[in-house]
Amino acid sequence: MSKKIYERPILRKVVEGIPNKFGSLKRLRPISEIDGVEIDSIIDTYGSPVFIISENTIRDTYRSAYRAFATRYPKVQFAWSYKTNYLDAVCRVFHQEGAWAEVVSGFEYEKAIDNNIPGNKIIFNGPDKSKEDLKLAINNNSLIHIDHFDELNTILELRKELDKQPQVAIRVNMDTGIIPQWDRFGFNYENGEAWNAINRILSSGLIDLIGLHVHVGTYISTSKAYTIAIQKLADLANKTYDRFETTISYIDVGGGFASQNTLQGAYMPATDTCPSFDDYAHAITSAMNEASFPNNEFPTLILETGRAMIDEAGWLAGTVLANKRLADGRRAMVIDAGINLMFTAFWYDYEIYPLHETSFQSELTTIYGPLCMNIDVIRKNINFPLLNKDDRFVIKRVGAYTMTQWMQFITYRPNIVMIDANKEVHVIRKKEDKEVFRQQEEIPKHLQ
Numbered sequence: 001m002s003k004k005i006y007e008r009p010i011l012r013k014v015v016e017g018i019p020n021k022f023g024s025l026k027r028l029r030p031i032s033e034i035d036g037v038e039i040d041s042i043i044d045t046y047g048s049p050v051f052i053i054s055e056n057t058i059r060d061t062y063r064s065a066y067r068a069f070a071t072r073y074p075k076v077q078f079a080w081s082y083k084t085n086y087l088d089a090v091c092r093v094f095h096q097e098g099a100w101a102e103v104v105s106g107f108e109y110e111k112a113i114d115n116n117i118p119g120n121k122i123i124f125n126g127p128d129k130s131k132e133d134l135k136l137a138i139n140n141n142s143l144i145h146i147d148h149f150d151e152l153n154t155i156l157e158l159r160k161e162l163d164k165q166p167q168v169a170i171r172v173n174m175d176t177g178i179i180p181q182w183d184r185f186g187f188n189y190e191n192g193e194a195w196n197a198i199n200r201i202l203s204s205g206l207i208d209l210i211g212l213h214v215h216v217g218t219y220i221s222t223s224k225a226y227t228i229a230i231q232k233l234a235d236l237a238n239k240t241y242d243r244f245e246t247t248i249s250y251i252d253v254g255g256g257f258a259s260q261n262t263l264q265g266a267y268m269p270a271t272d273t274c275p276s277f278d279d280y281a282h283a284i285t286s287a288m289n290e291a292s293f294p295n296n297e298f299p300t301l302i303l304e305t306g307r308a309m310i311d312e313a314g315w316l317a318g319t320v321l322a323n324k325r326l327a328d329g330r331r332a333m334v335i336d337a338g339i340n341l342m343f344t345a346f347w348y349d350y351e352i353y354p355l356h357e358t359s360f361q362s363e364l365t366t367i368y369g370p371l372c373m374n375i376d377v378i379r380k381n382i383n384f385p386l387l388n389k390d391d392r393f394v395i396k397r398v399g400a401y402t403m404t405q406w407m408q409f410i411t412y413r414p415n416i417v418m419i420d421a422n423k424e425v426h427v428i429r430k431k432e433d434k435e436v437f438r439q440q441e442e443i444p445k446h447l448q
């Protein structure tokens with residue numbers, strides 16, 4: 001008989017079925033499959049940790065968002081926000097569903113071109129567009145959303161050497177009641193800068209102003225902000241028509257819809273509180289219908305929804321590395337996925353599940369990632385069942401901003417797989433290995 005492992009006894013309150021103010025605590029049900037595929041088999045084949053993306057969920061989410069808007073407004077166009085998740089396979093699913101591309105850098109612009117998106121269906125946002133980027137975008141008839149006067153000047157300069165009329169919109173920032181106000185992007189509405197930019201564009205006669213753009217912020221949990229934003233853009237559209245007889249052909253309200261991840265410190269889970277696509281669509285399309293645009297025309301409504309479109313489709317599965325007791329006796333669990341893969345864990349209380357049935361007992365636990373870095377915390381305080389070393393877990397709703405903001409610190413970035421509609425699993429981004437890094441590095445001769 002082998003000797004049992006000794007753990008020094010301590011007294012802790014074990015929580016089992018005691019009600020809190022929201023009712024009885026529910027036993028955490030395991031999640032063992034995604035779209036009918038065993039998570040265990042995915043880890044066995046593709047390693048741990050591993051990101052898993054559900055193609056079905058992407059399509060279902062896109063379709064319900066589209067339906068919410070298209071049933072309420074005659075002209076609706078979504079553009080996929082590349083920075084939220086720019087894996088080519090993911091982008092292509094959105095493009096197949098009908099989304100244009102929304103990019104914020106030369107790198108993302110090139111990706112959109114490589115994903116076969118025609119230039120006139122690429123929206124080019126952001127403060128960082130090089131002269132070369134702008135030249136390409138003008139030649140491809142892309143929709144350039146101007147961020148600042150320096151960019152406008154560069155476009156006017158380029159206009160002299162190119163015989164293409166640039167197709168532009170301006171990004172407008174404004175007070176919509178959201179704090180903090182994002183006033184660092186685009187031209188301000190209240191102080192007249194946006195109107196000033198419109199005047200400079202249209203009085204030049206060298207550039208077509210075809211749209212107005214606003215992106216209020218991210219995780220905007222009240223749809224009211226969009227109503228205010230649309231009223232202010234409609235005012236600019238009307239002034240533009242009165243002064244220049246130019247009709248704005250689209251209003252782009254950006255992204256910002258909340259996903260169902262709960263923010264740290266929130267009183268209630270986001271699954272109960274965050275507005276649905278129908279809530280946002282109702283507010284936005286009502287504001288579009290109520291605002292009177294020039295000649296009573298309806299401009300196309302463009303949406304650049306990122307987070308709310310992809311969060312639900314992404315999962316991160318992994319393995320428990322160790323359990324330990326902290327100095328005060330609190331339970332801690334170390335897992336093989338940290339903030340290197342989920343930068344977003346700084347803001348969200350991610351939902352994490354075991355893959356298999358556990359005991360009824362759970363205990364307040366701090367979940368740490370694997371990094372040698374004190375801030376590598378995935379959950380500060382979660383009532384969690386007792387998993388052992390080598391047990392596996394899966395984290396829910398990690399599709400947004402994880403696979404683009406991840407960092408290569410200490411270890412390689414893992415495989416990303418996609419489950420298709422036929423339950424086939426495809427690697428869509430390979431795990432890195434030392435060759436990836438060897439290729440990028442150079443050793444000076446005297447150190448060889």
Ligand SMILES: *Cc1c(COP(=O)(O)O)cnc(C)c1O
Binds near residue numbers: 256305308
């Ligand atoms: C990041 C970004 C988006 C997407 O925002 P979400 O909050 O993820 O919906 C859309 N438009 C612009 C200009 C952005 O910078």
